[in-house]
Amino acid sequence: MQATVYNIKGAEVTTVELDDNIFGIEPNAAVMHQALVRQHANARQGTASTKTRQEVRGGGKKPYRQKGTGNARQGSRRAPQYTGGAVIFGPRPRSYEKDMPRKMRRLAVRSALSVKVIEDNLLFIDGFEGLEPRTKSMAEALTALKLNDQKVLILVAERDETVYRAAGNLANVKTLVAGYLNLDDMFKYTKVIVPLGALDVINRILGSSTAAEQE
Structure with a gap:
């Protein structure tokens, strides 16, 4: 050719x-x-990362008492449903x-x-x-x-x-x-x-x- x-x-x-x-x-x-x-x-790069419950700062104290508030029971502000809480199944550093x-x-x-x-x-x-x-x-x-x-x-x-x-x-x-x-x-x-x-x-x-x- x-x-x-x-x-x-x-x-x-x-x-x-x-x-x-x-x-x-x-x-x-x-x-x-x-x-x-x-x-x-x-x-x-594979550097995307979110924090688990173990890594979120704070949340050591129970938000409110277990019974009598009318709210669902909660154990920590680190829970994913709270603003600033942990992220479930979020990205973690990895190699692609x-x-x-x-x-x-x-x-x-x-x-x-x-x-x-x-x-x-x-x-x-x-x-x-x-x-x-x-x-x-x-x-x-x-x-x-x-x-x-x-x-x-x-x-x-x-x-x-x-x-x-x-x-x-x-x-x-x-x-x-x-x-x-x-x-x-x-x-x-x-x-x-x-x-x-x-x-x-x-x-x-x-x-x-x-x-x-x-x-």
């Missing part, structure tokens, strides 16, 4: 051969969903972490990349040579690539301060190191810009796939 490569001025410069094991597989929706649920779960085999995680990313290819939402460029670390420079590049009205994910082979600074103030643009490519960002952003350097990183991480991994 071949794809056209552009420069940041929007001109075609060459073509690149894409690995069919990464960009041309049958997308596995179930695995993509599982990977996305796992990513969201693992991002949760989910595990997933590495082969399945990589299959999920390959499936998402294949979906992007099917939808024509992957754009390959030769690099960011000539880009200035200014918002205006990145905006002009996106306009030249006809992406100025799209939500764009820009991949880089390694952290590039020029690209980060140029894209940092654009509301619908995010820059991400290719080694951290994930389902959430690929679903959140419509278009993905892949420089050839970032493509090499993707091929190195995901290119060792086998037919058994894709099943």
